[in-house]
Amino acid sequence: MKKFVNDPADVLAEALRGIAAAYPDLRVDADNRVILRARPTRAGKVALVSGGGSGHEPLHGGFVGRGMLDAAAAGEVFTSPTPDQVLAATRAVDAGAGVLHIVKNYTGDVLNFEMAAELAAAEGVQVETVVVADDVAVQDSTWTAGRRGTGTTVILEKVVGALAEEGADLAAVAGLARRVAAAGRSMGVALSSCTVPAAGRPTFDLPDDEMEVGVGIHGEPGRSRVGLASAHEIARMLVDPIVHDVGEAVGPAIVMLSGLGGTPLIEQYLLYGEIAPLLAEAGVEVRRVLVGDYITSLDMAGASLTVVKADDEILRLWDAPVVTPGLRWGA
Amino acid sequence: MKKFVNDPADVLAEALRGIAAAYPDLRVDADNRVILRARPTRAGKVALVSGGGSGHEPLHGGFVGRGMLDAAAAGEVFTSPTPDQVLAATRAVDAGAGVLHIVKNYTGDVLNFEMAAELAAAEGVQVETVVVADDVAVQDSTWTAGRRGTGTTVILEKVVGALAEEGADLAAVAGLARRVAAAGRSMGVALSSCTVPAAGRPTFDLPDDEMEVGVGIHGEPGRSRVGLASAHEIARMLVDPIVHDVGEAVGPAIVMLSGLGGTPLIEQYLLYGEIAPLLAEAGVEVRRVLVGDYITSLDMAGASLTVVKADDEILRLWDAPVVTPGLRWGA
Numbered sequence: 001m002k003k004f005v006n007d008p009a010d011v012l013a014e015a016l017r018g019i020a021a022a023y024p025d026l027r028v029d030a031d032n033r034v035i036l037r038a039r040p041t042r043a044g045k046v047a048l049v050s051g052g053g054s055g056h057e058p059l060h061g062g063f064v065g066r067g068m069l070d071a072a073a074a075g076e077v078f079t080s081p082t083p084d085q086v087l088a089a090t091r092a093v094d095a096g097a098g099v100l101h102i103v104k105n106y107t108g109d110v111l112n113f114e115m116a117a118e119l120a121a122a123e124g125v126q127v128e129t130v131v132v133a134d135d136v137a138v139q140d141s142t143w144t145a146g147r148r149g150t151g152t153t154v155i156l157e158k159v160v161g162a163l164a165e166e167g168a169d170l171a172a173v174a175g176l177a178r179r180v181a182a183a184g185r186s187m188g189v190a191l192s193s194c195t196v197p198a199a200g201r202p203t204f205d206l207p208d209d210e211m212e213v214g215v216g217i218h219g220e221p222g223r224s225r226v227g228l229a230s231a232h233e234i235a236r237m238l239v240d241p242i243v244h245d246v247g248e249a250v251g252p253a254i255v256m257l258s259g260l261g262g263t264p265l266i267e268q269y270l271l272y273g274e275i276a277p278l279l280a281e282a283g284v285e286v287r288r289v290l291v292g293d294y295i296t297s298l299d300m301a302g303a304s305l306t307v308v309k310a311d312d313e314i315l316r317l318w319d320a321p322v323v324t325p326g327l328r329w330g331a
Numbered sequence: 332m333k334k335f336v337n338d339p340a341d342v343l344a345e346a347l348r349g350i351a352a353a354y355p356d357l358r359v360d361a362d363n364r365v366i367l368r369a370r371p372t373r374a375g376k377v378a379l380v381s382g383g384g385s386g387h388e389p390l391h392g393g394f395v396g397r398g399m400l401d402a403a404a405a406g407e408v409f410t411s412p413t414p415d416q417v418l419a420a421t422r423a424v425d426a427g428a429g430v431l432h433i434v435k436n437y438t439g440d441v442l443n444f445e446m447a448a449e450l451a452a453a454e455g456v457q458v459e460t461v462v463v464a465d466d467v468a469v470q471d472s473t474w475t476a477g478r479r480g481t482g483t484t485v486i487l488e489k490v491v492g493a494l495a496e497e498g499a500d501l502a503a504v505a506g507l508a509r510r511v512a513a514a515g516r517s518m519g520v521a522l523s524s525c526t527v528p529a530a531g532r533p534t535f536d537l538p539d540d541e542m543e544v545g546v547g548i549h550g551e552p553g554r555s556r557v558g559l560a561s562a563h564e565i566a567r568m569l570v571d572p573i574v575h576d577v578g579e580a581v582g583p584a585i586v587m588l589s590g591l592g593g594t595p596l597i598e599q600y601l602l603y604g605e606i607a608p609l610l611a612e613a614g615v616e617v618r619r620v621l622v623g624d625y626i627t628s629l630d631m632a633g634a635s636l637t638v639v640k641a642d643d644e645i646l647r648l649w650d651a652p653v654v655t656p657g658l659r660w661g662a
Binding site for chain 1: 333334335336337342345346347348349350351352353354385386388389393408522523539542559561562563565592593594595596597598599600601602603604605607608620622624627629630632634654656659660661662
């Protein structure tokens, strides 16, 4: 295993130490493994809390900051955060207006956030929850009932974070979150496996001439394992299932092509060059684009495509200022 | 070779197509393989042109935009752009106030930029040139006389781009560029080789239990090949040569830890957590930090550390607005 690590058991704690050192606008609660804004939540602002297993950086900790999340609970690599972690995050950021939990649809995440929400409610904190289940690849999966939650989470955190920053109340924030979650679709492809540091060997075997179409962000099996295809063919394997799933003209949209951690930007640019004309052909009017590493799977070579239908309100909120390690503009 | 590619001979052209599709603020001259701002240079503004071999994305094309470069000439992967490409970029962005060429110290780049500068001068375009030679690893190298040019280029393009945006004249812009170039030091380490698409196999062999300390951004040999070390030990191998080379207390600095393309953010965060205390111990007062993929070597696993001594003027220009695919804030 060739990685920048010390003891594989310490990866999360040490990565959090690096985040704390690099970003003075953030604060790390090392005991609870929660990443927070350095400044406390403004009184009366709805707070956004997300989290999940680590290994998908910059998601979620790298999206904490003005205009996006208030806190993120970081589980061990590919492991849900505990209810205690989520509760600690929720308590720390509640400023009287309630807290939105943003949860990717994995069984452990859903259960632990649910338990934390109940504990927080018992303490008088109002909590609403949105579950992202946007991955069109498969219906159920290794750790998931229904669809897995992937890239739409990034766009949701940005858009809904902007609405919360404007002072909207919890019902409005949760309502928008559900609307964005319902408007998003994702599909990924792996050219290689990834290696969980504590395991020390690749999560799955993938021969040199094959790829996994519809892979999950933890290396869960996808729709099919097929021969290594050209970027042009791969673009179609990502675009078609998304467009087919929407089932009607998508119209205006925010699009994200995310590398999975081991794929450099030059390949992502090339792949996006193949994707863009296919989206246009399918009636997706791309209004905003992200290309880069936004939701990763450790060192996996591969990419995922996310398409979120976007009306004028969503686009306006997308353009609002954001200051986080992973997304920053307008301020 | 597991990459998002079609014909390996088309990688550059197709990556440029993706950049054009993803970034409406940029324009790609496909014939000359030049990336430009969509808007022409403001009359009287000094223009900044850089370029070099491709494979280091987002450098340089991803740093074209307001507050940074005006154009970048993209050579084939790991191959210098031709004098004609650089000349085309220079002509396209000159707005009467002259052009600064920012060149990484590789023999082909230096020669071809020099030739382009002479041709441009013959057409009446004033050109000044700054050569970045910041890599402390080795004195000469495969394609370099003297030191190689690496990460300081990113910081130089940002800081000097901000001065040009303010309306400074060519002499002032070139003077600052030389000052930043002289203030920067870099050191890299490779955990794996990279694969040039046209070659189809790794550039060099690196056994599973070894790493290359002081590697060049094209896979050039470094100072030593040693056994795979812990992140803690690797941090020292990056920090010590830089601090030793400066030879005096660094004081205030801008620091960049860049992944080399195949190393995900979680490892970069962890490594930065080891680097930060060593920098503090060595008298480097970290004022600004970048952690992420800024200057890469295709899919190489590894990282490079860059430290640039920064006075108040450099910090002020660093904080000025920038709108590029690779760096964006304040606007």
